[in-house]
Amino acid sequence: FTLCFSRLFGIKTRKLEWVGIAIGLAGIIMLNSGGNLSGNPWGAILILIGSISWAFGSVYGSRITLPVGMMAGAIEMLAAGVVLMIASMIAGEKLTALPSLSGFLAVGYLALFGSIIAINAYMYLIRNVSPALATSYAYVNPVVAVLLGTGLGGETLSKIEWLALGVIVFAVVLVTLGKYLFPAKPVVAPVIQDASSE
Numbered sequence: 001f002t003l004c005f006s007r008l009f010g011i012k013t014r015k016l017e018w019v020g021i022a023i024g025l026a027g028i029i030m031l032n033s034g035g036n037l038s039g040n041p042w043g044a045i046l047i048l049i050g051s052i053s054w055a056f057g058s059v060y061g062s063r064i065t066l067p068v069g070m071m072a073g074a075i076e077m078l079a080a081g082v083v084l085m086i087a088s089m090i091a092g093e094k095l096t097a098l099p100s101l102s103g104f105l106a107v108g109y110l111a112l113f114g115s116i117i118a119i120n121a122y123m124y125l126i127r128n129v130s131p132a133l134a135t136s137y138a139y140v141n142p143v144v145a146v147l148l149g150t151g152l153g154g155e156t157l158s159k160i161e162w163l164a165l166g167v168i169v170f171a172v173v174l175v176t177l178g179k180y181l182f183p184a185k186p187v188v189a190p191v192i193q194d195a196s197s198e
């Protein structure tokens with residue numbers, strides 16, 4: 001979606017980025033091929049809408065002047081919190097029990113690494129690199145999650161899953177290398193000679 005919106009906004013995309021995104025998508029499919037893909041269709045639709053919205057915001061954000069500093073990320077998270085709170089109330093969700101200590105620690109971990117650090121890093125990338133490269137983190141997240149599961153949770157991976165991780169990492173490398181292997185050509189303005197100097 002990011003590359004499609006990039007073309008729509010006139011941002012030049014490299015063929016290597018398209019190849020990398022396609023390979024990464026294939027890796028994600030391989031990684032999830034052994035799981036249960038059934039689920040709530042409305043949930044799948046909302047996830048799709050969220051992905052499209054995030055891609056549009058990422059590309060549009062690279063075309064405008066964004067506020068700098070940690071307040072930009074804080075405002076984004078607060079706005080998202082209000083939207084999710086309203087959605088939770090509409091869905092009738094309730095807090096039925098007090099979370100455990102491990103639950104509070106998990107929320108603290110997500111607040112620190114998932115919100116404070118990750119969002120500000122993402123805002124920096126949007127301002128300084130191509131949208132395709134900035135959003136390539138979405139391919140890295142499953143790799144990190146799986147490796148944490150194997151290292152800390154004692155989970156085991158099949159050969160196909162290990163192959164999928166390699167494919168995903170290779171795809172991210174391709175997207176990253178596109179900037180260096182095919183750099184943007186500098187625009188040379190024509191020299192206009194002043195008639196008075198002749």
